[in-house]
Amino acid sequence: MEKKQNVSRAVIQRLPRYYRYISALRAQGEQRVSSRKLAETLGLTASQIRQDFNCFGGFGQQGYGYNVEKLCEGLEEILGLNRRHTAVLVGVGNLGRALLKNFNFEASGFKLLCAFDADKMVIGHEFGGATVRDVSELYPYVSEHKPDIAVLTVPHSIAPDLARGLVQHGVRGLWNFTGVDLHLDNLGVPVENVHFSDSLMTLCYQVNQIEAE
Amino acid sequence: MEKKQNVSRAVIQRLPRYYRYISALRAQGEQRVSSRKLAETLGLTASQIRQDFNCFGGFGQQGYGYNVEKLCEGLEEILGLNRRHTAVLVGVGNLGRALLKNFNFEASGFKLLCAFDADKMVIGHEFGGATVRDVSELYPYVSEHKPDIAVLTVPHSIAPDLARGLVQHGVRGLWNFTGVDLHLDNLGVPVENVHFSDSLMTLCYQVNQIEAE
DNA sequence: TAGATTGTTAATCGATTAACAATC
DNA sequence: TAGATTGTTAATCGATTAACAATC
Numbered sequence A, B: 001m002e003k004k005q006n007v008s009r010a011v012i013q014r015l016p017r018y019y020r021y022i023s024a025l026r027a028q029g030e031q032r033v034s035s036r037k038l039a040e041t042l043g044l045t046a047s048q049i050r051q052d053f054n055c056f057g058g059f060g061q062q063g064y065g066y067n068v069e070k071l072c073e074g075l076e077e078i079l080g081l082n083r084r085h086t087a088v089l090v091g092v093g094n095l096g097r098a099l100l101k102n103f104n105f106e107a108s109g110f111k112l113l114c115a116f117d118a119d120k121m122v123i124g125h126e127f128g129g130a131t132v133r134d135v136s137e138l139y140p141y142v143s144e145h146k147p148d149i150a151v152l153t154v155p156h157s158i159a160p161d162l163a164r165g166l167v168q169h170g171v172r173g174l175w176n177f178t179g180v181d182l183h184l185d186n187l188g189v190p191v192e193n194v195h196f197s198d199s200l201m202t203l204c205y206q207v208n209q210i211e212a213e
Numbered sequence C, D: 001t002a003g004a005t006t007g008t009t010a011a012t013c014g015a016t017t018a019a020c021a022a023t024c
Helices: A009-027 A035-042 A046-054 A068-079 A094-102 A135-145 A156-168 A196-212 B009-027 B035-042 B046-054 B068-079 B094-102 B135-145 B156-168 B196-212
Strands: A065-067 A085-090 A110-117 A130-134 A149-152 A174-176 A191-193 B065-067 B085-090 B110-117 B130-134 B149-152 B174-176 B191-193
Touching (some): A009 A035, A009 A068, A009 B196, A035 A065, A085 A094, A085 A135, A094 B094, A130 A135, A135 A156, A174 B196, B009 B046, B035 B046, B085 B094, B085 B135, B094 B110, B130 B135, B149 B156, B156 B174
Parallel strands (some): A085 A149, A110 A130, A149 A174, B085 B110, B085 B149, B110 B130, B149 B174
């Protein structure tokens, strides 16, 4: 299945969007889809879509297009969604709870094992099927259960220390909602920084531009 | 201040990050900063940073670098953070509350006017200084107060209809957390889609890649 | 078969990097 | 002044688009 080794970041960032749309097609029972139709729906060019899929060895068929089922499985394989990675969540405030209750971790390739917080009021409670444990148990838990990633939904002041500690105890990726830029790439630990403010500022700019016209 | 008309999206998306870092420098009382130092901190090249800033007419000074205060104000001006745009939030679940309580809207250029929800249990309550109103008052309120943008933190099933209604009533931008891809660009309404799943899938891919090495 | 659509190469476009004169 | 650093042009690099032969 895998073909090229160095797939560019531009391509990688489009894959989840392809996957979202194509798994919706699968859910609707669609059998096939062409690069042209995908392009129209996603606002890209057919050429680009074919190029992207070919980074991983083609799963299309000339004259027919792409088999939705096969394409969907291919994307799952490429993204690694089918490997049942594991995750823990640290910080059960409103954002942490929103993720625990509403976010479908499984659909993005992760099983959420449990959550951690310092607040006695939430310890022992369950949100979206995950039990909240005392944060003092965090590092022993990580050492023992070796979750692949940690979700950081803690106040930004404690983010850097927590990140370092988690990595030292073997965590291999961070999904970071703290608003602090964490860079641990030098340690070989990928971090996805989710910056709400960046997204809103970009929107602010766009609203202004339209205003200015 | 403004120079070029067509600033590429690649540049725009770097601006919030520049702004975050440079306003931190300002808060620390730093007077000046060079493109070289910025580049080292942000993991970019000095050349790129100078190119980016020059899209808007230089505020640097040869032999000295950039004045932190001036640069910060310049970025605020470019992004439009100083125009006191207004926003309403729709959907006061955990995610909505997390934003109301913890997110600094003002720092991203918006004053949050109030929030809306259908649940009688939260209507009338206050979160982070914003009062929750009955969602039945939403459209009349929007027509009267003309908020610039709406923040969508509602379940995905109602997202498309809500988006359409808001735009019809004059909203000029959407900050969309519903997980549904909304495209209203054809109506001239910018949308920032925040897709948690895309970000997590990207992380999943990266963790896999490192594993595979 | 004929029509459709892929896979893939070549051409274009845009973004990043390098280099250096201008100048503080 | 000498050193530093910008603004800006030119060179490079990479990503997107176009084109078309292969083939289902």
